[in-house]
Amino acid sequence: MAQTMTIHFKIWRQSGPDAKGKLVDYTLDNLNEDMSFLEALDVLNETLIHKGEEDPVEFDNDCREGICGSCGVVVGGIAHGPMKATAVCQLHMRHYKDGDTIVVEPFRAEAFPIVKDLVVDRSAFDRIIAAGGYVSVDTGGAPDANSLPVPKNDVDEAFDFATCIGCGACVASCPNASASLFTGAKIAHLAHLPQGQAERKQRVVRMVDQMQAEGFGDCSNHGECEAVCPKQISIAAIAKMRREYLRAVFG
């Protein structure tokens, strides 16, 4: 049986978008190392419901397999917590020691307003995709899938950018709250494929314009986004976005 752990949490509580928030202390003495971090928060919430004094902590989560992008909190000052290439739903308590204190805060950015506690509104990401993050093909009429060979290296490279889960950690970790890694990843995915060529120029211009309109900051090459990305998307995506933008505007 796994060893029992005591953990002290400091968790951001905020009742609504305009309410004042604060860090609140909670101590749990019945955790163990096989639990995931979100399961530890589950235990906290069950405890709070039984006590009946305050509402449970709200946090977004769904697949708990690191692929849906729903979860995302800042743990100990790092978006998604200390484990590299790991969304917070796959962070496990075995990486903490008995008696540790863990500070948990929402993803903070002007373009991600807080909904409640650790839940933020990331709908700006949908609007960036809506601005042009697709290939405009209607259903039906597509040619045979093998009619256009795509070099394996191209598709592998496109894939590395296509794995983005839209969690927003890149924004939360960036000193400028820039969405460049998210936006650049979709631009780079489609720019690497022949299917993305027809709309290549208008796509990058529209998506970059939308990103700016949403209130995200500019990229100034800190590289924090790449460090926290649970899918390890390279900041080469941002360089690609810039080249594509220049090519579209001046090319």
Add this chain to the structure above:
Amino acid sequence: MTLEAHVPSGPLAEKWQHYLDKAKLVNPANKRKHEILVVGTGLAGGSAAASLAELGYRVKVFCIQDSPRRAHSIAAQGGINAAKNYPNDGDTVWRLFYDTVKGGDYRAREANVHRLAAISNQIIDQCVAQGVPFAREYGGLLDNRSFGGAQVSRTFYARGQTGQQLLLGAYQALERQVQAGGVEMFPRREMLELVVVDGAARGVVVRNLVTGELERHAGDAVLLCTGGYGNVYFLSTNAKNSNVTAAWRCHRKGAFFANPCYTQIHPTCIPVSGKYQSKLTLMSESLRNDGRVWVPGAAGDARAPGDIPQTERDYYLERRYPGFGNLVPRDVASRAAKVICDDGFGVGATGQAVYLDFADAIGRLGESRVRERYGNLFEMYERITGENPYRAPMRIYPAVHYTMGGLWVDYRLMSSIPGLFVLGEANFSDHGANRLGASALMQGLADGYFIISSTLGDYIASGGGSGEVRASEAAFDEAANAAEDRIRRMLHVDGTKTVTEFHRELGQIMWDYVGMSRNREGLLHAIDAIADLRADYWENVSVPGRKDALNKNLEFAGRVADFLELGELMARDALHREESCGAHFREEYQTPEGEALRRDDAYAYVAAWESTEDAAEPVLHKEALSFEAVDLSTRSYK
């Protein structure tokens, strides 16, 4: 009421074409006069909403997540089937159809399955055109791999993230329509009631999960694309928010629920590690291409796997099923794992696990090739268990994964309520009693991209959804009041047990008695135990917080209340079906070798249940399954 499946006449292979030839069309200028409500944004809902908006319909789309991109289709790992025959290994549309019917243990509607197989190739074409980065060979052409229940390689894949890439394709197509004005998107909305006017589905009541407001939306047809109900077991590979509520509310409004007991228990999942566990994680079936399943040859052998010599291992799937080996269908592999663990041969701390071993594959291909094929799955395994599967075999055990049952639909995907169409996992139609791997993505996209556009058009052009309906009508008041009343009741019980505690208890009953192996006595017990638990729920549940704010406990409270009704229906369905077929294994009906014993003379039908006031007395309707093109034979993978 008789169940009319509306299967077109003519030879099997020509039925869909025949339907398309005869389906009524809606004039392009008239399409924009029709409002279609789509609930759910997974592969089925996302693709349907995008396709219908492209055609000119006005589409409103609802999803419970903060973004349509997060629907649980995103977590599908292994791949999507199509009968392209690119590998030149003899695949045909007929073979894909046949494998799927056989894989479903002859409990699916033949005509639907053939249509699915026939459409499969178009899906791949469409997704490639969207920029989905499927795996390719060095020559630039698409790669395929093998999945269970087939002897050809017909599975297209995108690393271990095929669902993600296909869903993002559908999501992007959907967002394109949002931008174009054809789709109005409503995220963080949960459907709580269907609105039926003059016998037809004409609207929905949804709860705005941020403000708590109950919103009313009227339309000319409702498309339910809300996925499966595996979370009735509490522990499953489903996402935490996956639930049956939208489908169950439609059932209570008159939509028949078909084959609820057909539940897929997936053989390769990471075993349960503790009682706080919130969900289970799948390890893709694709791993069985190269991984070999074994247990120690002697019960209770506690040696480390590496210390057990080859001669003292039992590769029991290869031994029992030499024809298909490790690639037998999921129901067969799961049951074999359960039997061998129940007999004391299981491994790990709980004895509820078997090994999935890659040592041979690593020896044959080298670690880098194995990493290329399965790298992200191996990493996920290590992240969760803290063990390195390149060094020691994975430990796996079956877990609830998919539900073949769902709302009954006819050939047109229309439920027993006119104007309510049900797509993807939420319907019952294509997988019979067991779904083959890489078929769920195929079905969701076939329904959404290629089937609903014609069948919905035919419904509208035939006068369905005509006449204006206003959200102020009495039927909307009634539905909104019912939803409001349930919310108020849940918040006012003020008991001592949490929603999660009730959900765990329900899940344990379901797993123990309505799980991989069922018998009459256990099912009778389950029916009583669930009814008792349901009564207790409404006396003792504790739901914190308010209704007019974000309150996830309140959301879950409503879902668990519906699971407590569904669970009983599943047990009743399993009890009434006195045969074993696919994933439904009744201990009383097995061959001397322990294989499923089907009873075609008595049970070759779809069981479609009609809801009544009394949960103990649902009414059974039967849709006879007739097989014109295939012979009903005993499924064998030996």
